[in-house]
Amino acid sequence: MKVQHEGTTWRVSRRWVPWRRRLRTIDAPDVGSGVTLGDDPISAIVGIVLLVVLLPFLLVALFVLLEVLLLLLLVPIAALVRIVFGRHWVVEVRRGWTAFYEEQAGDWRDSGERIHLVAQAIERGQLPPQNIGTPPAATEPVDPPA
Numbered sequence: 001m002k003v004q005h006e007g008t009t010w011r012v013s014r015r016w017v018p019w020r021r022r023l024r025t026i027d028a029p030d031v032g033s034g035v036t037l038g039d040d041p042i043s044a045i046v047g048i049v050l051l052v053v054l055l056p057f058l059l060v061a062l063f064v065l066l067e068v069l070l071l072l073l074l075v076p077i078a079a080l081v082r083i084v085f086g087r088h089w090v091v092e093v094r095r096g097w098t099a100f101y102e103e104q105a106g107d108w109r110d111s112g113e114r115i116h117l118v119a120q121a122i123e124r125g126q127l128p129p130q131n132i133g134t135p136p137a138a139t140e141p142v143d144p145p146a
Contacts, residue, residue, distance in 0.1 A: 001115055003122050005122050005123060005125060009096055010093060010094070010095055012118050012122070013092060014089045014091060014111050015091075017074055083108070086107065088105065088111075089106065089107070089108065090102050090104060090105065090111075091103055091111055091114050091115055093128055099132040100128070100130050100133065101130055101132060102131065
C-alpha cells in the first residue's frame with residue numbers, strides 16, 4: 001500500500017520471503033543511439049575498451065535478473081509454507097524503496113489489518129520508529145503508529 005506524507009512516498013506491505021531484499025540502483029553510462037563499430041583494428045580496440053568498461057554493469061544486471069528469477073520461484077513456495085505451517089507475516093515499511101521499519105504481524109488477516117493501521121498512521125504524520133538501516137539526522141522524536 002502506497003501512502004504520501006510530506007511529499008515522501010511510503011510503502012507498507014508484507015514481506016513475502018523470509019529475508020529482506022537488498023535493492024541496488026545502477027546509473028549506467030549513456031552510450032547514445034546509433035553507435036556502431038567498424039571492422040578495422042581501431043574499432044576492435046574501442047570495442048574491447050567498451051566491453052571492459054561495461055562488463056561490471058552487465059554482470060550486475062545479470063545478478064539482478066537471477067535474483068528476480070529466484071524470487072519468482074521462491075515466493076509461491078514461501079507463501080505456501082507460511083500458510084501451511086502458520087508462520088507469521090512480517091509487515092515492512094519503506095521510505096521510497098529504502099527499508100525503514102518492520103514488525104511481526106501474525107497471520108494473513110492480522111498482517112492486512114496492521115498494514116492498514118500503519119499506513120493510516122503514516123498519513124496522519126505518526127511515523128513508526130526506524131528499526132532498519134541508519135536513522136535520519138533529524139533531531140525530532142518519531143512517534144510510533146497507533
